[in-house]
Amino acid sequence: MAIAKAERLMNLALCLLGTRRPLSKRELRESIEAYLEAGSDDSFNRMFERDKDDLRELGLVIETVENLDGEVGYLARRDSNRLPPITLDAEEAAALGLAAKVWQQARLAGAASGALQKLRAAGLPEDFDPYEAHGALEPHIPVHEAAFEPLMLACRDRRPVVFDYRKATAAHPETRQVEPWALECWRGHWYLAGWDRDRGAERVFRLSRITGRVRSRAGRYTAEVPDVVTVRETVASWAGEITDRSALIRLRTGSGYPLRAKAVSVRELGDGWDELEIPYGHGLDAWLVEFGPDVVVLEPAELRADVVDRLRAVAKG
Numbered sequence: 001m002a003i004a005k006a007e008r009l010m011n012l013a014l015c016l017l018g019t020r021r022p023l024s025k026r027e028l029r030e031s032i033e034a035y036l037e038a039g040s041d042d043s044f045n046r047m048f049e050r051d052k053d054d055l056r057e058l059g060l061v062i063e064t065v066e067n068l069d070g071e072v073g074y075l076a077r078r079d080s081n082r083l084p085p086i087t088l089d090a091e092e093a094a095a096l097g098l099a100a101k102v103w104q105q106a107r108l109a110g111a112a113s114g115a116l117q118k119l120r121a122a123g124l125p126e127d128f129d130p131y132e133a134h135g136a137l138e139p140h141i142p143v144h145e146a147a148f149e150p151l152m153l154a155c156r157d158r159r160p161v162v163f164d165y166r167k168a169t170a171a172h173p174e175t176r177q178v179e180p181w182a183l184e185c186w187r188g189h190w191y192l193a194g195w196d197r198d199r200g201a202e203r204v205f206r207l208s209r210i211t212g213r214v215r216s217r218a219g220r221y222t223a224e225v226p227d228v229v230t231v232r233e234t235v236a237s238w239a240g241e242i243t244d245r246s247a248l249i250r251l252r253t254g255s256g257y258p259l260r261a262k263a264v265s266v267r268e269l270g271d272g273w274d275e276l277e278i279p280y281g282h283g284l285d286a287w288l289v290e291f292g293p294d295v296v297v298l299e300p301a302e303l304r305a306d307v308v309d310r311l312r313a314v315a316k317g
Contacts, residue, residue: 022073
């Protein structure tokens with residue numbers, strides 16, 4: 001279905017770009033096979049209007065012109081849809097070549113190689129090999145989750161998805177209906193930020209906790225997609241990286257070293273326990289639960305209640 005729509009959009013774009021005069025909807029319908037197969041005029045009109053809107057959203061400038069007989073026609077003038085020449089200096093081309101090197105994995109390798117050929121045509125020095133090691137650091141973004149590729153395509157195509165997701169403290173996965181916004185790699189883990197339709201709010205999902213197959217759903221987004229910078233901040237917040245206050249916990253001596261690394265202060269209490277002050281942000285309750293009986297939350301009260309609720313949910317299975 002996705003391939004058929006992409007082919008239909010390409011054919012419509014070629015018709016609009018290739019004509020010297022405005023084409024009516026009747027002429028476009030007779031020129032594009034997919035439109036000829038439309039069951040009725042209403043079906044064709046809905047399909048055409050959606051396709052026209054999609055092309056405009058992709059950046060194609062489509063003009064609507066009315067002739068002397070009052071008939072409406074459409075065309076996309078080449079001079080209005082021509083990109084300016086793209087030139088890159090050596091540093092810019094090298095940076096983009098290095099970025100392409102990151103994606104030498106899975107099915108992204110072919111796209112990265114093709115992009116490098118275009119970069120060379122745009123000014124990437126011929127003697128620069130982005131696949132050759134140029135230093136002690138090797139750029140690489142690991143992608144082991146099967147959900148990565150279908151979610152990447154869904155983010156690109158703005159397609160809602162459905163998948164089963166197991167929260168850190170849940171024994172069984174739950175079905176989530178999501179409008180995917182963007183994928184972000186944060187602290188070595190991939191996260192999906194998007195709109196959770198069932199909860200009516202933005203949510204962040206760790207890809208390693210997605211179970212089963214990611215299924216695409218038809219239809220448009222119901223929520224506005226935020227700016228990419230806002231998405232990065234959202235991922236950081238849900239990953240527990242953004243904090244605005246402190247929490248006080250008791251931690252068993254000799255355990256919980258990740259918590260100790262984040263601690264603002266540590267005080268020995270004796271009897272095998274220490275008292276730690278740690279930064280408190282979204283997601284801290286889920287993290288503390290992972291340490292089980294080695295952690296006791298002292299304050300604030302809402303954090304203690306959240307941890308207790310999560311432990312009870314795990315106990316119930």
